[in-house]
Amino acid sequence: MAKSQLDRKLQQIEQHYPNSPQFLQAVHEVGDDIAHFIHSEEQPALWRAFDVLAEPDRIIQFRVDWERDDGRYACNRGFRIQFNNTLGPYKGGLRFHSDASIDEFMFLGFEQTFKNSLTGLPMGGAKGGADFDPKQHSENEIRRFCQAFITQLAHHIGPDRDIPAGDIGVGVREIGYMFHHYKTLSNQFKGVLTGKHPTFGGSCIREEATGYGAVYFLQDMLQTKDESLQGKTCVLSGAGNVALFTAKKLIDKGAKVLTLSDSQGVYYDADGITAEQIETLIAARAKRQRLAEITGLNGDYSKQEKPWQFGADIVLPCATQNEIDQTAAEQILQNTPQVIVECANMPCTEQALQQFQQADVMVLPSKAVNAGGVAVSGLEISQNRARLSWQASHVDERLQTIMQDIHQQCVRFGKTKTGVDYQRGANIAAFNKLTQALSYSGLIDTTEESSA
Numbered sequence: 001m002a003k004s005q006l007d008r009k010l011q012q013i014e015q016h017y018p019n020s021p022q023f024l025q026a027v028h029e030v031g032d033d034i035a036h037f038i039h040s041e042e043q044p045a046l047w048r049a050f051d052v053l054a055e056p057d058r059i060i061q062f063r064v065d066w067e068r069d070d071g072r073y074a075c076n077r078g079f080r081i082q083f084n085n086t087l088g089p090y091k092g093g094l095r096f097h098s099d100a101s102i103d104e105f106m107f108l109g110f111e112q113t114f115k116n117s118l119t120g121l122p123m124g125g126a127k128g129g130a131d132f133d134p135k136q137h138s139e140n141e142i143r144r145f146c147q148a149f150i151t152q153l154a155h156h157i158g159p160d161r162d163i164p165a166g167d168i169g170v171g172v173r174e175i176g177y178m179f180h181h182y183k184t185l186s187n188q189f190k191g192v193l194t195g196k197h198p199t200f201g202g203s204c205i206r207e208e209a210t211g212y213g214a215v216y217f218l219q220d221m222l223q224t225k226d227e228s229l230q231g232k233t234c235v236l237s238g239a240g241n242v243a244l245f246t247a248k249k250l251i252d253k254g255a256k257v258l259t260l261s262d263s264q265g266v267y268y269d270a271d272g273i274t275a276e277q278i279e280t281l282i283a284a285r286a287k288r289q290r291l292a293e294i295t296g297l298n299g300d301y302s303k304q305e306k307p308w309q310f311g312a313d314i315v316l317p318c319a320t321q322n323e324i325d326q327t328a329a330e331q332i333l334q335n336t337p338q339v340i341v342e343c344a345n346m347p348c349t350e351q352a353l354q355q356f357q358q359a360d361v362m363v364l365p366s367k368a369v370n371a372g373g374v375a376v377s378g379l380e381i382s383q384n385r386a387r388l389s390w391q392a393s394h395v396d397e398r399l400q401t402i403m404q405d406i407h408q409q410c411v412r413f414g415k416t417k418t419g420v421d422y423q424r425g426a427n428i429a430a431f432n433k434l435t436q437a438l439s440y441s442g443l444i445d446t447t448e449e450s451s452a
């Protein structure tokens, strides 16, 4: 019954969004768990919540005209999907990447709504960005692009409406350019973006938060098995914000980090990357240096290669969506890892997830694992409102508490006869909270017999 209802719902969504494969993938992954929950709660009216949560509130697309260094104008496409604001103002990152599309921001906005629900903070879900690749441009071009982009986006955001942050291709520097320009346009110093530098309203630990939060979550999981990170080997993909701060915290906790990667190849160090080398990598990234160009490291960089060939106890994809496909999953499984930690958003294809499930390898889902970033963004909003700057130690403590709470929610809602299904736990915990809010908002009636 629940299965056929789910099939009908998924079919409807597929008809509405036939050209959005990544969005449909994200909805499919959540759908099974929600069907299970609705069936076990005997509340068919909750299907109406699924309808609401799988339909974005608003899709915004705009043209971005900006001036190149040679004086000619270029044109890019900007997007913002304001997915759902049941729990609070829209909140979610901006991504600048050549492949950016409505489909990509639909999947990210849908996931963000669930993720933000898990943090316990009053934030709705959104995502956006542009099909602009900062790697192809000079610093001046990036700055002018950011100014042109925020000039258009400014009409749609605000501290009580929608508060973007960074994501792939958008870090503290790009946020700085956009924040300054928004301030110039509005003549108001408002907390309209998070991920700002701490010197002008950013939160301490925001840059580190996604990576640190992921490691706190992983530690909490290991603790349930009386294990720790000490001596564990780790394979990471990516060499950006999430990868570097995940690696930093893993090393700090006694784990051995063997790899990092970027879109052109993989860096491998059999002895393990050191804390000092991570600092070198963080400094080089701030100067927009590519992984292959960085000197003073001990390992080897291999072009066109990926990290999945290297065996480790813990596999942490930290780069992008669907980076672990069927072939990568096969490679990973040959080395019998203990756990896959989804630090990037939706890094595993549906098929890869099935392979891990069949092989009984635990997967910690992205919407729980990487929620630390948006959680500290939520704390940045609170600090901006109060015109306060909390100390790093205070923010870090709050981050740890939030990650512990998310872990507990996953355990509570994901308990199985043999252990914990973290993916199910995260999906159901988020859905449960959202349905309660939708019900109190009058959007669904849980006393209804059926919503079919």
Ligand code: NDP
Pocket: 166, 167, 168, 169, 170, 210, 238, 239, 240, 241, 242, 243, 261, 262, 263, 264, 318, 319, 320, 321, 323, 343, 344, 345, 370, 371, 373, 374
């Ligand atoms: P960055 O732009 O800082 O780094 C991205 C890294 O991934 C770079 O090393 C990049 O390599 C690599 N990468 C990007 N696309 C591809 C690709 N198609 N194939 C291989 N490598 C690729 O981004 P973040 O670290 O901020 O984000 C990484 C992931 O984490 C994303 O999924 C993001 O949505 C998610 N996330 C980020 C948060 C944050 O706070 N920043 C919060 C929550 C989730 P190259 O430079 O060569 O492109």
